[in-house]
Amino acid sequence: MHLTRITYCSEIIKNIGSEELSDILEVSRRNNEKDSITGVLLFNSNFFLQCLEGSREVVNRLYSRICCDKRHHNVQIVAYSEVSKRQFADWDMAYLPWTETTRKIIAQYSIGAEFNPYQMSAQSAIELLDDLGRILQKGDN
Numbered sequence: 001m002h003l004t005r006i007t008y009c010s011e012i013i014k015n016i017g018s019e020e021l022s023d024i025l026e027v028s029r030r031n032n033e034k035d036s037i038t039g040v041l042l043f044n045s046n047f048f049l050q051c052l053e054g055s056r057e058v059v060n061r062l063y064s065r066i067c068c069d070k071r072h073h074n075v076q077i078v079a080y081s082e083v084s085k086r087q088f089a090d091w092d093m094a095y096l097p098w099t100e101t102t103r104k105i106i107a108q109y110s111i112g113a114e115f116n117p118y119q120m121s122a123q124s125a126i127e128l129l130d131d132l133g134r135i136l137q138k139g140d141n
């Protein structure tokens with residue numbers, strides 16, 4: 001049972017709105033608590049970037065399920081590794097809304113003005129999530 005972290009990005013299907021997003025978060029938090037999964041979901045109007053942490057078996061199973069979800073497509077693994085500790089241990093699924101603070105942090109890791117996780121290296125994506133994890137800890141997002 002190795003502690004594993006997967007980070008992936010995906011593109012939203014057009015017309016996904018705040019209601020669908022709330023549904024995703026509600027189900028995620030319920031399931032993840034049961035399965036001891038923690039993580040974070042970053043969302044802008046086009047893309048998701050999500051990190052999932054937990055046992056390898058459970059993380060792999062969840063990722064397969066998420067890949068089949070019709071609310072997004074073009075799901076791509078950005079990074080996958082065993083980790084010694086959780087970055088988002090306090091969150092069944094933290095959600096990072098688009099605020100001035102998150103926008104500024106994301107801009108540091110982005111090529112263009114728009115958030116586009118497909119254009120990020122694995123290292124940038126992981127460092128971005130680490131930075132965002134720190135602002136979640138401080139509670140000033």
Ligand SMILES: Cc1cc2nc3c(=O)[nH]c(=O)nc-3n(C[C@H](O)[C@H](O)[C@H](O)COP(=O)(O)O)c2cc1C
Binds near residue numbers: 010093
């Ligand atoms: C971007 C995105 C992120 C998701 N993250 C999770 C998650 O962290 N945990 C989870 O259980 N389901 C997540 N889901 C939902 C799953 O795809 C799936 O609908 C859900 O796990 C089914 O759960 P249920 O069988 O309890 O209804 C996510 C879906 C999307 C589109």
